[in-house]
Amino acid sequence: MIKPNKTLSSTVLGVGYLFLYLPIVLLVIYSFNESKLVTVWSGFSVKWYAALLDDEELVTAAWLSIRIALLTGTAAVVIGTVAGFVLARFGRFRLFTLFSAMINAPLVMPEVIIGISMLLLFVQMQQFLGWPAGRGLLTIWIGHTTLCVSYVAIIVQSRVKELDLALEEAAMDLGATPRKIFFSITLPLISQALVAGWLLSFTLSLDDLVLTAFLSGPGSTTLPMVVFSRVRLGLNPEMNALATLFITSVTIGVVGVNLYLRRQERKWAQEARLAFVEAAA
Amino acid sequence: MKLNRLLGRWLPSGRTGVIAFPFFFLFLFFFVPFILVIGISFSEQRMGVPPYTNLTQIQDGVLNIALNLSHYQFLMTDDLYLATYLSSLKMALISTLCCLLIGYPIAYYIARAEASLRSTLMMLVMLPFWTSFLIRVYAWVAILKNDGLLNHFLIWLGLIHDPLRLYHTNWGVYIGMVYSYLPFMIMPLYAHLVKMDLALLEAAYDLGAKPWKAFFRITLPLSKNGIIAGSLLVFIPAVGEYVIPELLGGADTLMIGRVMWNEFFDNIDWPMAAAVTCAMVLLLLVPMALFQHYQTKEMEELS
Numbered sequence: 359m360i361k362p363n364k365t366l367s368s369t370v371l372g373v374g375y376l377f378l379y380l381p382i383v384l385l386v387i388y389s390f391n392e393s394k395l396v397t398v399w400s401g402f403s404v405k406w407y408a409a410l411l412d413d414e415e416l417v418t419a420a421w422l423s424i425r426i427a428l429l430t431g432t433a434a435v436v437i438g439t440v441a442g443f444v445l446a447r448f449g450r451f452r453l454f455t456l457f458s459a460m461i462n463a464p465l466v467m468p469e470v471i472i473g474i475s476m477l478l479l480f481v482q483m484q485q486f487l488g489w490p491a492g493r494g495l496l497t498i499w500i501g502h503t504t505l506c507v508s509y510v511a512i513i514v515q516s517r518v519k520e521l522d523l524a525l526e527e528a529a530m531d532l533g534a535t536p537r538k539i540f541f542s543i544t545l546p547l548i549s550q551a552l553v554a555g556w557l558l559s560f561t562l563s564l565d566d567l568v569l570t571a572f573l574s575g576p577g578s579t580t581l582p583m584v585v586f587s588r589v590r591l592g593l594n595p596e597m598n599a600l601a602t603l604f605i606t607s608v609t610i611g612v613v614g615v616n617l618y619l620r621r622q623e624r625k626w627a628q629e630a631r632l633a634f635v636e637a638a639a
Numbered sequence: 640m641k642l643n644r645l646l647g648r649w650l651p652s653g654r655t656g657v658i659a660f661p662f663f664f665l666f667l668f669f670f671v672p673f674i675l676v677i678g679i680s681f682s683e684q685r686m687g688v689p690p691y692t693n694l695t696q697i698q699d700g701v702l703n704i705a706l707n708l709s710h711y712q713f714l715m716t717d718d719l720y721l722a723t724y725l726s727s728l729k730m731a732l733i734s735t736l737c738c739l740l741i742g743y744p745i746a747y748y749i750a751r752a753e754a755s756l757r758s759t760l761m762m763l764v765m766l767p768f769w770t771s772f773l774i775r776v777y778a779w780v781a782i783l784k785n786d787g788l789l790n791h792f793l794i795w796l797g798l799i800h801d802p803l804r805l806y807h808t809n810w811g812v813y814i815g816m817v818y819s820y821l822p823f824m825i826m827p828l829y830a831h832l833v834k835m836d837l838a839l840l841e842a843a844y845d846l847g848a849k850p851w852k853a854f855f856r857i858t859l860p861l862s863k864n865g866i867i868a869g870s871l872l873v874f875i876p877a878v879g880e881y882v883i884p885e886l887l888g889g890a891d892t893l894m895i896g897r898v899m900w901n902e903f904f905d906n907i908d909w910p911m912a913a914a915v916t917c918a919m920v921l922l923l924l925v926p927m928a929l930f931q932h933y934q935t936k937e938m939e940e941l942s
Binding site for chain 1: 653654657658660661662664665666667668669670671672673675676679689741744745747748749751752758760762763764766767769770771772773774775777778779780781782784786787788791818821822871872875876878879880881882885886896899900903904909912913916919920923927930931934935938
């Protein structure tokens with residue numbers, strides 16, 4: 359086997375990860391800075407964290423963002439799972455190209471384009487149908503869900519393609535209906551992909567600024583909108599504290615779920631091996 | 640029985656129903672809106688709710704359709720708009736190239752690392768993507784400012800005497816773009832590099848090829864699809880980027896996403912914003928079609 363040059367490899371990876379993580383580390387360090395001038399260190403303090411709790415605008419916006427993110431994660435997993443399953447198992451039906459294009463496009467399309475077009479749809483719908491009345495939580499929720507369905511669908515379709523068809527075929531031979539097979543065999547087997555898709559949708563929704571700016575109305579200001587309106591004026595120590603809290607919770611969540619899923623996978627592999635050994639004996 | 644068969648012909652079958660559920664959701668909330676954008680780009684700005692005129696009007700039993708082409712005429716003749724398009728394309732292209740140059744070696748060495756380390760290394764690449772995009776762009780403000788951390792550090796080292804002007808310039812935008820989009824470049828590159836058969840390289844070495852030659856003749860061509868996918872994942876969203884030029888760029892940083900945002904939110908000229916959007920979509924049509932082509936190919940390769 360060919361081994362890459364050890365020194366070169368560690369240098370490249372070291373510099374690469376330094377570039378990815380140094381800005382975040384500095385942001386976290388300076389959130390504990392006492393001075394209002396963010397880049398001049400004057401002493402350790404947690405006063406910016408205390409200030410966060412008294413900031414009513416921020417707390418209200420955070421609560422709205424969390425509610426929208428929970429709704430988005432759930433809706434995107436329901437629709438995205440069906441979409442991913444269709445992509446993986448239904449072959450080429452009529453309008454397949456349009457269907458897969460509508461799944462792929464939101465992954466790369468600039469958000470300003472999606473934002474303005476969805477807003478115009480909601481404005482027209484309100485004019486002709488009277489629904490949705492105004493803009494707020496509902497319109498933001500629909501917007502975020504449309505965006506996240508694509509991510510969930512891609513995750514689910516690649517997981518479904520890895521599945522062993524034999525399991526579903528065995529169930530079919532035993533007389534299970536397609537609906538029963540989907541809910542009691544396929545769905546449990548792809549549960550990891552559903553968890554990953556839900557988490558990704560949750561964080562994408564919690565973080566989204568551009569789409570939200572188009573789809574929100576008066577009284578529905580989300581957390582990223584508040585953060586953006588403050589940081590566009592320059593540095594703000596309170597935002598460093600908020601960012602630190604955000605990064606910490608996301609890191610703990612993602613790493614925790616990742617470790618859990620990996621252990622789960624090892625356990626399943628072991629059980630499968632044991633079952634095989636028993637069957638062979 | 641007869642009724643059943645009759646109903647069966649008209650009601651969608653289970654299969655069609657399953658397809659229809661996500662299809663109609665995306666069709667209504669993703670596809671139809673684009674048609675509306677095209678329509679509204681031909682209307683006129685007015686005061687009121689909504690802030691644009693209707694295209695069709697029935698007057699004395701006559702259907703009048705008025706298409707206002709002035710926005711497109713303006714887009715094509717105004718120098719500022721032309722400069723903005725070119726500048727958006729240029730900035731997205733340079734950012735994509737930088738991402739490729741930085742991302743390729745990283746993806747390469749992750750793919751060649753010990754098998755047990757790979758998934759941890761990839762998780763470390765993806766972790767910044769999970770944390771907030773907005774926060775990661777904001778993190779650079781403190782570093783790039785004239786009295787920021789980078790300038791402090793360089794002056795302390797004695798490398799420079801006057802602070803570098805990076806914040807509120809195009810340099811800031813490039814740094815922010817490369818930083819934000821790097822994980823999107825590394826992901827597909829890694830996926831293609833890791834599944835490469837290393838026996839091919841061994842064969843090349845056995846036949847006397849130098850490492851560099853083996854890289855350019857074997858590794859690079861085999862990762863071609865990864866390069867294309869990664870470049871599209873960076874280039875397409877970068878063209879319409881708004882947050883990065885707004886936070887790190889200067890007043891003279893011309894980007895089309897920003898211009899559209901200003902037309903929409905500051906000038907409340909929705910028809911003009913819609914016309915700018917159509918032009919942006921037109922600009923991205925070919926890269927988007929390419930992306931769709933490679934994604935479909937990828938999906939089919941899996942099965």
